[in-house]
Amino acid sequence: MREDLIRPHRLLSGQALRDWLHFPDFFPAQNALGYYRDALLGGSRGDSLHRDAKSCQDRMTTEPVSPRSRSDAPFYSLAALAGIGTGWVDVETNDLLFTALLVLMACMLLGWLRPRWPWRWVIVVAMFVPLTELAAYTILTVKPTRGQAYGSLLTALPGMAGAYGGAVMRRVMDNLRERK
Numbered sequence: 112m113r114e115d116l117i118r119p120h121r122l123l124s125g126q127a128l129r130d131w132l133h134f135p136d137f138f139p140a141q142n143a144l145g146y147y148r149d150a151l152l153g154g155s156r157g158d159s160l161h162r163d164a165k166s167c168q169d170r171m172t173t174e175p176v177s178p179r180s181r182s183d184a185p186f187y188s189l190a191a192l193a194g195i196g197t198g199w200v201d202v203e204t205n206d207l208l209f210t211a212l213l214v215l216m217a218c219m220l221l222g223w224l225r226p227r228w229p230w231r232w233v234i235v236v237a238m239f240v241p242l243t244e245l246a247a248y249t250i251l252t253v254k255p256t257r258g259q260a261y262g263s264l265l266t267a268l269p270g271m272a273g274a275y276g277g278a279v280m281r282r283v284m285d286n287l288r289e290r291k
Contacts, residue, residue: 186225190235193217197236198243198263202255207262214240214266215273222277229274237267 197217201210214236221232240263244255255263 183225186221186232187235190217190221190232191239193221194236194239195243197266198240199247201240201259201263202244202247202251202253205256205259207259207265210240210263211266211269215269218270218273219277219280222274223281224277226278226281229278230271232274233267233270237264237270240266 193213194217197210197213200213201207204210217236218229218232221236222229225232241260244260244263247253248255248260
């Protein structure tokens with residue numbers, strides 16, 4: 112193994128330096144770059160590696176990297192209530208178009224309020240529509256039809272459009288607000 116590829120501060124020529132920089136197996140880790148930079152530029156050997164590790168230790172904390180300002184639990188509760196309410200309206204009215212509109216509006220609102228991972232709002236809202244119909248079938252005297260039960264599963268499609276539409280709308284509003 113070539114010694115100049117392992118320790119670049121012992122390079123004898125510019126060609127060896129270029130070979131070392133293009134040799135992927137021995138490219139140093141990010142915290143060791145200071146050592147090699149100082150060695151190539153004539154600084155003291157090994158000093159910057161210790162200094163980089165010490166500065167990283169000084170910056171370490173026990174706190175999370177990005178503390179969350181608020182929990183998403185209230186929004187999941189809102190999504191569940193919207194799904195249950197939409198399912199109840201679907202059982203009472205037997206109108207799939209109106210049910211799809213309610214799911215679209217609920218998912219759009221939730222996507223606008225929390226634009227990160229908008230698919231989760233679709234899953235929560237659309238999951239509770241057939242579950243509410245199942246509960247109505249087993250508990251109440253109102254019996255949804257088979258088509259109504261299968262149609263309630265299709266409410267995820269307008270829900271997906273609404274959630275991603277709300278998330279895009281929120282990001283556009285944030286971008287417009289930043290430009291002022």
